[in-house]
Amino acid sequence: xxxxxxxxxxxxxxxxxxxxxxxxxxxxxxxxxxxxxxxxxxxxxxxxxxxxxxxxxxxxxxxxxxxxxxxxxxxxxxxxxxxxxxxxxxxxxxxxxxxxxxxxxxxxxxxxxxxxxxxxxxxxxxxxxxxxxxxxxxxxxxxxxxxxxxxxxxxxxxxxxxxxxxxxxxxxxxxxxxxxxxxxxxxxxxxxxxxxxxxxxxxxxxxxxxxxxxxxxxxxxxxxxxxxxxxxxxxxxxxxxxxxxxxxxxxxxxxxxxxxxxxxxxxxxxxxxxxxxxxxxxxxxxxxxxxxxxxxxxxx
Amino acid sequence: xxxxxxxxxxxxxxxxxxxxxxxxxxxxxxxxxxxxxxxxxxxxxxxxxxxxxxxxxxxxxxxxxxxxxxxxxxxxxxxxxxxxxxxxxxxxxxxxxxxxxxxxxxxxxxxxxxxxxxxxxxxxxxxxxxxxxxxxxxxxxxxxxxxxxxxxxxxxxxxxxxxxxxxxxxxxxxxxxxxxxxxxxxxxxxxxxxxxxxxxxxxxxxxxxxxxxxxxxxxxxxxxxxxxxxxxxxxxxxxxxxxxxxxxxxxxxxxxxxxxxxxxxxxxxxxxxxxxxxxxxxxxxxxxxxxxxxxxxxxxxxxxxxxxxxxxxxxxxxxxxxxxxxxxxxxxxxxxxxxxxxxxxxxxxxxxxxxxxxxxxxxxxxxxxxxxxxxxxxxxxxxxxxxxxxxxxxxxxxxxxxxxxxxxxxxxxxxxxxxxxxxxxxxxxxxxxxxxxxxxxxxxxxxxxxxxxxxxxxxxxxxxxxxxxxxxxxxxxxxxxxxxxxxxxxxxxxxxxxxxxxxxxxxxxxxxxxxxxxxxxxxxxxxxxxxxxxxxxxxxxxxxxxxxxxxxxxxxxx
Numbered sequence: 001x002x003x004x005x006x007x008x009x010x011x012x013x014x015x016x017x018x019x020x021x022x023x024x025x026x027x028x029x030x031x032x033x034x035x036x037x038x039x040x041x042x043x044x045x046x047x048x049x050x051x052x053x054x055x056x057x058x059x060x061x062x063x064x065x066x067x068x069x070x071x072x073x074x075x076x077x078x079x080x081x082x083x084x085x086x087x088x089x090x091x092x093x094x095x096x097x098x099x100x101x102x103x104x105x106x107x108x109x110x111x112x113x114x115x116x117x118x119x120x121x122x123x124x125x126x127x128x129x130x131x132x133x134x135x136x137x138x139x140x141x142x143x144x145x146x147x148x149x150x151x152x153x154x155x156x157x158x159x160x161x162x163x164x165x166x167x168x169x170x171x172x173x174x175x176x177x178x179x180x181x182x183x184x185x186x187x188x189x190x191x192x193x194x195x196x197x198x199x200x201x202x203x204x205x206x207x208x209x210x211x212x213x214x215x216x217x218x219x220x221x222x223x224x225x226x227x228x229x230x231x232x233x234x235x236x237x238x239x240x241x242x243x244x245x246x247x248x249x250x251x252x253x254x255x256x257x258x259x260x261x262x263x264x265x266x267x268x269x270x271x272x273x274x275x276x277x278x279x280x281x282x283x284x285x286x287x288x289x290x291x292x293x294x295x296x297x298x299x300x
Numbered sequence: 301x302x303x304x305x306x307x308x309x310x311x312x313x314x315x316x317x318x319x320x321x322x323x324x325x326x327x328x329x330x331x332x333x334x335x336x337x338x339x340x341x342x343x344x345x346x347x348x349x350x351x352x353x354x355x356x357x358x359x360x361x362x363x364x365x366x367x368x369x370x371x372x373x374x375x376x377x378x379x380x381x382x383x384x385x386x387x388x389x390x391x392x393x394x395x396x397x398x399x400x401x402x403x404x405x406x407x408x409x410x411x412x413x414x415x416x417x418x419x420x421x422x423x424x425x426x427x428x429x430x431x432x433x434x435x436x437x438x439x440x441x442x443x444x445x446x447x448x449x450x451x452x453x454x455x456x457x458x459x460x461x462x463x464x465x466x467x468x469x470x471x472x473x474x475x476x477x478x479x480x481x482x483x484x485x486x487x488x489x490x491x492x493x494x495x496x497x498x499x500x501x502x503x504x505x506x507x508x509x510x511x512x513x514x515x516x517x518x519x520x521x522x523x524x525x526x527x528x529x530x531x532x533x534x535x536x537x538x539x540x541x542x543x544x545x546x547x548x549x550x551x552x553x554x555x556x557x558x559x560x561x562x563x564x565x566x567x568x569x570x571x572x573x574x575x576x577x578x579x580x581x582x583x584x585x586x587x588x589x590x591x592x593x594x595x596x597x598x599x600x601x602x603x604x605x606x607x608x609x610x611x612x613x614x615x616x617x618x619x620x621x622x623x624x625x626x627x628x629x630x631x632x633x634x635x636x637x638x639x640x641x642x643x644x645x646x647x648x649x650x651x652x653x654x655x656x657x658x659x660x661x662x663x664x665x666x667x668x669x670x671x672x673x674x675x676x677x678x679x680x681x682x683x684x685x686x687x688x689x690x691x692x693x694x695x696x697x698x699x700x701x702x703x704x705x706x707x708x709x710x711x712x713x714x715x716x717x718x719x720x721x722x723x724x725x726x727x728x729x730x731x732x733x734x735x736x737x738x739x740x741x742x743x744x745x746x747x748x749x750x751x752x753x754x755x756x757x758x759x760x761x762x763x764x765x766x767x768x769x770x771x772x773x774x775x776x777x778x779x780x781x782x783x784x785x786x787x788x789x790x791x792x793x794x795x796x797x798x799x800x801x802x803x804x805x806x807x808x809x810x811x812x813x814x815x816x817x818x819x820x821x822x823x824x825x826x827x828x829x830x831x832x833x834x835x836x837x838x839x840x841x842x843x844x845x846x847x848x849x850x851x852x853x854x855x856x857x858x
Contacts, residue, residue, distance in 0.1 A: 099334035191335035
């Protein structure tokens with residue numbers, strides 16, 4: 001059962017580790033300016049970016065007269081605008097996340113908290129979007145580490161949804177809110193209503209022209225069919241039940257399907273240059289965060 | 301079909317809880333899974349399994365009920381319909397002859413017969429009965445009628461072979477007698493076909509012969525070994541050995557005869573197939589002698605018991621003769637002294653009469669005296685008896701009789717010549733009816749009497765001195781023949797054979813048919829008949845249980 005207690009979810013040990021990770025994060029980016037996400041915009045910094053031909057409507061104050069004297073052509077001088085990154089953490093709140101030991105939802109929230117802390121340490125904006133709820137209650141992208149505790153409280157209070165699994169619809173619902181483009185960290189187990197649901201969701205994210213990173217969270221018990229025998233299996237999400245006899249062949253087929261699905265995910269992400277991190281809840285959260293920090297695959 | 305314990309059917313009620321447990325479908329263990337994403341396709345395949353897979357549970361119930369039924373069926377101790385009729389009375393006849401000790405394929409025929417008889421006993425039904433007879437000369441019932449298999453098998457174990465006094469005919473006759481009155485008798489004889497004599501078809505009627513032994517046996521054995529005293533001379537004996545060879549190939553053996561453990565004769569013998577070999581040997585001794593014949597250098601044949609034979613010749617014992625005479629008679633005494641192995645003494649008639657009942661003499665010679673009437677059944681020689689008695693009646697006198705005729709072929713008159721024997725006078729005695737006249741004088745009996753198994757008395761109707769017998773050898777020879785005839789009644793040779801035989805008569809070690817075996821019929825008992833029906837039912841129940849466990853536990857879904 002997922003926890004909704006802040007102290008239980010983010011204990012002092014966890015927070016200490018986050019602090020250490022934050023220091024490490026700052027050391028890695030030492031020498032750079034903060035909020036280093038650059039965009040070529042009209043900005044007021046001193047760093048020259050490029051020239052652009054003057055068109056009707058541009059601000060004539062930015063005309064570079066020296067360039068005109070040289071080329072007899074009206075051009076605008078553009079400068080690099082330093083702006084902060086919007087990191088949108090999409091958290092899958094479907095019932096399938098309420099499974100495992102430790103519960104995947106708790107694990108996901110811890111990972112999210114860690115990544116959010118690193119984001120905030122970089123003076124970027126971190127926002128949390130709980131997917132699956134019809135009335136979306138978001139944590140809007142915010143900057144500043146002083147907001148971190150509130151973020152933790154928000155995460156702890158985040159409920160699981162009772163809606164049926166529909167990854168694509170959840171993502172679409174969020175995209176329809178037209179969030180600011182930035183980086184999307186999709187934290188989910190990617191168990192949709194069918195095997196293509198997750199791929200459709202990722203397509204939606206790609207179409208939104210955000211930088212996408214996917215963190216798939218699984219439990220050890222999901223990797224295989226489990227102990228042999230005759231069981232009545234119950235779906236966490238839908239509550240439906242089925243009778244099944246788990247023998248060697250059944251276990252083999254389950255394994256085969258699972259591996260195929262995972263491989264398909266990896267192949268999809270590789271082909272679309274989506275960063276994918278497949279985690280098991282048996283891996284300590286601090287190790288995951290350090291890995292993200294050092295390898296830079298998810299967090300840059 | 302009958303059941304020995306029909307109350308056991310009550311255990312069939314155990315089927316009710318079994319059915320109830322199956323009807324109350326146990327709740328399956330519930331397991332929560334995070335998603336059906338990977339189960340959906342598998343579950344579709346499982347639900348498309350064949351019909352019988354879906355009713356697997358009910359098949360399991362049926363198997364368990366079948367197991368319960370078979371177990372209960374076994375407990376009721378069923379008697380199938382083909383067995384409940386006709387209580388059988390089985391008579392088992394064993395052949396204890398020495399030939400049954402022949403070793404074939406590592407075990408003797410006797411052991412084989414015991415094994416077959418034991419198996420037949422095991423196949424008896426609960427209400428059958430059986431008895432066991434040993435085919436000895438006087439048939440012996442090893443166990444009377446009983447249904448207890450254990451007792452019958454114990455009796456089989458205690459039986460032994462190697463008997464010389466075997467004869468299946470009395471045993472078969474006894475078997476027919478026992479079978480008479482039984483509703484469904486079954487007579488079986490376990491034999492190798494080597495019988496002491498022909499068995500009539502009437503005795504073999506309705507008798508099943510379980511033939512043992514191979515048709516062809518390689519065996520050479522001593523069939524006869526006997527020794528007897530020779531009457532040609534004192535202390536002389538004659539022995540005879542015969543060896544039979546039953547084989548299609550000739551064989552060379554050595555025959556050794558020992559006399560009191562000292563080598564008497566050693567001879568190499570070449571045996572021809574089917575031809576017996578025999579030899580006689582002689583000797584002289586008045587002492588007891590033990591003879592032993594052995595076949596040496598013989599490769600292992602079917603029977604080794606007949607390679608050795610022993611015979612014992614008892615010592616010559618003096619014949620006690622009592623002369624009843626009022627006075628000494630030199631001639632008679634000298635004649636008695638001349639005989640070997642004769643111990644004589646003289647008594648007066650009065651003494652003889654008083655001590656008649658204590659006398660151990662085998663022969664009494666009454667000289668000029670008459671015996672008591674009670675001595676009619678004893679061996680007596682009456683010389684010049686007076687009056688009348690069991691020996692006859694005096695009817696007159698014969699003046700100077702001359703023996704004109706005598707029976708030379710009589711054993712008593714062997715080598716006795718009555719030529720020119722003269723008497724001065726002799727009594728004329730009328731012999732009693734049944735008396736045999738051995739010598740007569742022109743029709744008038746001179747030497748007469750009875751000398752057979754029932755009576756032994758002989759009459760010489762004159763004084764010895766009244767004739768010239770005192771100068772002749774006739775009378776001593778006659779006396780010697782009389783004494784010798786008394787020795788013929790004694791057992792002169794006894795054979796000691798390997799095994800438990802203790803017969804004291806001269807006998808043969810084995811008959812001439814030792815090595816041949818007639819195969820009449822061979823009975824084989826199916827091994828499964830040893831087990832009753834209930835045992836098979838229990839076994840089937842266990843097998844069903846294992847099958848059901850195997851199918852149900854493995855949860856085969858293919």
